[in-house]
Amino acid sequence: MIKILIIFLVLVGGFFLGPLLQGHQGSAVFEFAKYRVSMSFNSFMILELVGLLCLYLIYCLLNKIFNSKTALGNWLRLKSPKKSIKRVEQAQMLLLEGDYKQAAKLFIKSAKGAKNTTLSYLLAAQAQIDNDELIPANQSLEQAAKSCQPNELFAFQLVQIRLQLKNHEYTTARITLDQLLNEKPRNAEVLRLADQLYYEMGDYQAIIDLLPAMYKAKVYSESQLDQFKQAAYIGRIKQLSTNSDAQTLVKWWNEQPRAILNNMAYQKAMANYLTQLGQANEAEKILKSISKLEQKERT
Incomplete structure (x- = not known):
């Protein structure tokens, strides 16, 4: 804006100083309805600038009226709260x-006539x-x-995270989710989104760490959470057996x-993957534990 103003002032200065330096101000002649008006070029430029200033002031006045939240402003903008509702x-x-x-x-x-434009755009x-x-x-x-207020930020972040999950922007979504988990650790929707994100990322340990909060908040039914828990633990066992050595898996x-x-389900998974890693002794210990549990169930 400042650069445009400087260019404008330079041009205007050129119009004024050019004729003055040459010793002749020039002239401007207008003919309309058999009338003839003549004036110096500098006088014409001054009148033009005054006219532009008046137009700018009228524009500012109309803009203020149109953008006002009064009934007149809404009517002029064809914005009606009733239509919006x-x-x-x-x-x-x-x-x-x-x-x-x-x-x-x-x-x-x-959103055009709504009192809360943020809500309309978030719903959209x-x-x-x-x-x-x-x-x-x-x-x-x-x-x-553009119009989001502090009390609307949480809803905005949730919608944003859902969009990021759809776009597979997992790293960006996790930054916001980790922050929300610290601020609202018992919020069911935050926990659901975090659970979805961790599954998408294959971070089974993060899911395991999240499960106690999910049980407390009753994010899903207990039977569903038990299924998620089993999938997370077996997924973690498989992950460690693939990406780490046997000692790391045993330690975990x-x-x-x-x-x-x-x-028993976790024991069987451990015994299976330990056998694949060549840890027959460790696998045998777990298999013996499984046999004892099965005997107890029979009796």
């Missing part, structure tokens, strides 16, 4: 009907994410970011709680 209701109905694309369009339209972004429209969803999030196993060490 109606569009939101229609969009919510379309969501229930599964028409995510049309719902997102209505949410975006509702979520509908677009659910419909795998990832580029429009990113654009809706950018619009939401011995550090687990007694309930894990006595779980």
Whole structure:
């Protein structure tokens, strides 16, 4: 803006100083409706600048009126809070009907007259994410970011993380999720998103560390959590057997709680992978423990 102002001043200065240096100010003649008006070129430039200034002041006044949150401003902008509320209701109905694309369009339209534009754009972004429209969803999030208030930041971050998961931006999503886990460690949605992210990344140890909080918050039913727990532990055993040496796997196993060490499914997985790693003695110890558990179950 400053550069444009400097260029403008240089041009205006040239118009004034050029004629003065040559000793002739020049002239400007206008003819209209049989009238003839003549003046010096410098006088013409001064009148033009005054006219431009007046136009700028009128523009500022109209801009202030149009952007005001008064009834007049809303009417001039063709923005109606009532229309916005109606569009939101229609969009919510379309969501229930599964028409995510049309719902997102209505949410975006509702933002023009909504008291909370961030909410409208976030709802639009979520509908677009659910419909795998990832580029429009990113654009809706950018619009939401412009008006996002501190009390809306948490909802914004959750929608942003969902979009990042869809885009496989796992590293970026994890930075925000780790922060949210510190701030809201018992929030069910944060835990769900973290669980999804860790599975996508194959970080089974992170899932194992997350499980106690997930059980406390009752993120899923207990039977579902038990299934996730089994998948996480067996996945971790396989991961360690593939990426580490046998000693690392054995050390990790011995550090687990007694309930894990006595779980038959985990014992069988450990014995299987230890055998593959050539640790027959360690595998034999676990197989003996499995036999004892099976005998107890029979009796």
